[in-house]
Amino acid sequence: MMKKRIVQLLLAAAGLLCLGVGLAQGGYQTTLAKAVRICMECIGIG
Amino acid sequence: MDKRKKTKRPDFRRKCIQLVSALLYNANLSGFASGTIYKGDLKGVCVPGLNCYSCPGAVASCPLGALQNALSAMPNKLPLYIAGFLLLVGLGLGRIVCGFLCPFGLIQELLYKIPGRKLKKGRWSRRLSWLKYAVLAVFVAAIPLWYAYTAGYPLPGFCKYICPAGTLEGGIPLVALGETYRPLIGWLFTWKTALCAAILLLCVFCYRAFCRFLCPLGAIYSFFCRVALVAVRVDEGKCDGCGLCTRKCLMDVEKVGDRECIQCGLCRHTCPRGAIYFGWERNKKHETETTVSDNAAGAGPAASGGVPEQ
Numbered sequence: 001m002m003k004k005r006i007v008q009l010l011l012a013a014a015g016l017l018c019l020g021v022g023l024a025q026g027g028y029q030t031t032l033a034k035a036v037r038i039c040m041e042c043i044g045i046g
Numbered sequence: 047m048d049k050r051k052k053t054k055r056p057d058f059r060r061k062c063i064q065l066v067s068a069l070l071y072n073a074n075l076s077g078f079a080s081g082t083i084y085k086g087d088l089k090g091v092c093v094p095g096l097n098c099y100s101c102p103g104a105v106a107s108c109p110l111g112a113l114q115n116a117l118s119a120m121p122n123k124l125p126l127y128i129a130g131f132l133l134l135v136g137l138g139l140g141r142i143v144c145g146f147l148c149p150f151g152l153i154q155e156l157l158y159k160i161p162g163r164k165l166k167k168g169r170w171s172r173r174l175s176w177l178k179y180a181v182l183a184v185f186v187a188a189i190p191l192w193y194a195y196t197a198g199y200p201l202p203g204f205c206k207y208i209c210p211a212g213t214l215e216g217g218i219p220l221v222a223l224g225e226t227y228r229p230l231i232g233w234l235f236t237w238k239t240a241l242c243a244a245i246l247l248l249c250v251f252c253y254r255a256f257c258r259f260l261c262p263l264g265a266i267y268s269f270f271c272r273v274a275l276v277a278v279r280v281d282e283g284k285c286d287g288c289g290l291c292t293r294k295c296l297m298d299v300e301k302v303g304d305r306e307c308i309q310c311g312l313c314r315h316t317c318p319r320g321a322i323y324f325g326w327e328r329n330k331k332h333e334t335e336t337t338v339s340d341n342a343a344g345a346g347p348a349a350s351g352g353v354p355e356q
Contacts (some may be wrong), residue, residue, distance in 0.1 A: 008273050019130030021112060021178045027108035027116065027127020032090030032322035034115045035099040035107040039081055041206035042100045045230045 056263055056315040060146060061155075067095065067305030068149035070247045070303025072103030072215075092128065094135045095148035096263050098209065100216035102223070109135075110186060110263050111205050111212075117190040132266055141267045144257055145308035151257055157249040158296075165252040172298045174259045175306055181208065182262035204262060206234070210242035218242075219332030253296035257308065268305035276326055278302055278309050284321035 022028075040046025071093050074084040084105050092109040099107045109132060116125030135143060144151055158164070165171075179203065189203025205212055217238060221227045248255040257264050271277075280291075280302050291302050291313035298306045302313055302322060313320045 004273060008137065008275065011270075011273060012135055015130050015137060017130070018126040018133060019205050022125075022127025022130050023347035025123055025126060027058070027123075027125075030116060030119060030123070031092065031107050031112045031127065032087065034112070035089035036083070036085040037148040038112065038220065039098075039100045039202070039205060039212070041202050042209065043220055043227070043234070043256030044206075044213055044235040045217070045227055046206075046234075 048104040048316075057310070057312060059311060060151075060312075063146045064149070064152040064155075068097075068152055071095065071097045071106065071149055072309075073105050074103045077102030077104075078219065078223070081220060082156075092131050093147075094139065094143040096150045096209075096257060096261065097148075098205075098212040100212065100220070100276060102216075102219055105217070107269045108211075110209075111202060114186055114190045114202035114205060115200060117187065118194045118202070120191060122192050125199065128243040134217040136267050136270035137273060138275050140277055140309065141307060142274070142276060143267055144261075145310040148263075149215075151254060151308070153214070153246075154249040154254045154256060157246060159255050160250045162250065167253075167296065167298055171258065172300075172306075175298045175334050177259050178261055178265040181260055182265045184261045185251050196289065207237075208241065208260065210238075210245045210256060213242040214246070216221045233295060254308070258298060258306070264308075271303060271305050271307065276324065278311050279320045279323060279325045281323065284319045285317075286321075288318070291322060 078210070080153050081102060083100060083102055086105070088105050089099060089107055092107045094109065096105055097106075097108055098111060099111055109128060113125060113132070115126045116128045119125070139147075179231055184205035185208055189204065190201060191199040193199060221235070245256050245260070254257075292299050294309075294316045295302075295313055297308055300306070303309070311322075311324055314320075314324070340345065
């Protein structure tokens with residue numbers, strides 16, 4: 001049980017760290033830039 | 047007598063949550079009339095479930111599409127933003143997302159309600175369920191990375207060649223609503239439409255066929271089945287190991303809460319002893335009880351059975 005708690009804490013810390021660094025790197029803008037244009041691959045045209 | 051056994055419509059609340067989440071994901075209803083997509087700032091945020099960001103109604107991004115797009119930006123930029131998002135959602139909810147927060151899951155469940163003969167689960171379906179991990183490795187990871195490193199341009203393999211949600215929610219409505227895309231239709235659109243139709247037809251006979259055999263997002267969330275904070279759990283003190291929960295389950299589960307469990311919680315109503323419950327990791331009411339994940343380590347009666355064929 002203790003081991004599981006540690007894994008959960010590590011995953012939560014890793015998730016928050018990744019999200020924070022990703023935001024600082026411009027991950028939000030990258031996602032936004034892709035999502036506001038129609039994805040031709042997604043709709044089966046491009 | 048457990049109150050839950052008296053419930054006439056045990057799945058009603060979950061269906062409501064599925065419907066509300068589908069509407070929230072696709073709240074840009076005017077897009078369906080105009081044939082255009084939402085372009086607001088919310089599109090930089092992902093929803094937890096599979097929902098194409100090129101759907102006219104979509105107000106946020108698809109995590110799988112965003113992941114492939116982020117992988118395509120390598121090696122210049124690591125996909126940390128979306129990796130962090132998936133880690134946190136997976137840790138918090140695991141495959142509850144599949145059971146409650148996925149519009150394409152809801153569509154499949156509604157199709158399965160069409161009366162007729164149904165395919166029973168068995169060893170064949172359990173084996174086929176590994177296919178989604180291959181789809182994840184090849185179409186979501188390898189193809190975008192290959193193109194990023196060799197050709198230098200993005201190619202979201204899963205979105206382009208497989209995703210039926212993109213075809214159903216994005217491709218078909220946009221082609222039907224606007225004439226811009228009609229001249230561009232080619233073999234790819236034909237392939238994706240045929241594949242989407244085949245998957246939807248299969249879902250009439252086979253419960254959540256896409257989720258069970260193909261969905262890479264479900265594969266990602268399944269990695270968290272042992273550590274998810276909120277999950278369906280078994281009270282080992284009450285469980286007598288009858289195996290009714292896994293026999294009645296329509297997914298390919300071997301144990302309640304394993305990688306194939308979409309955490310719908312319907313087994314709570316089939317358990318004659320009321321031993322199954324939804325719970326947080328630190329649930330005081332059940333704090334002395336072991337979780338399904340702990341049972342999986344060996345001791346629990348719920349862990350004893352293989353996949354019983356219906």
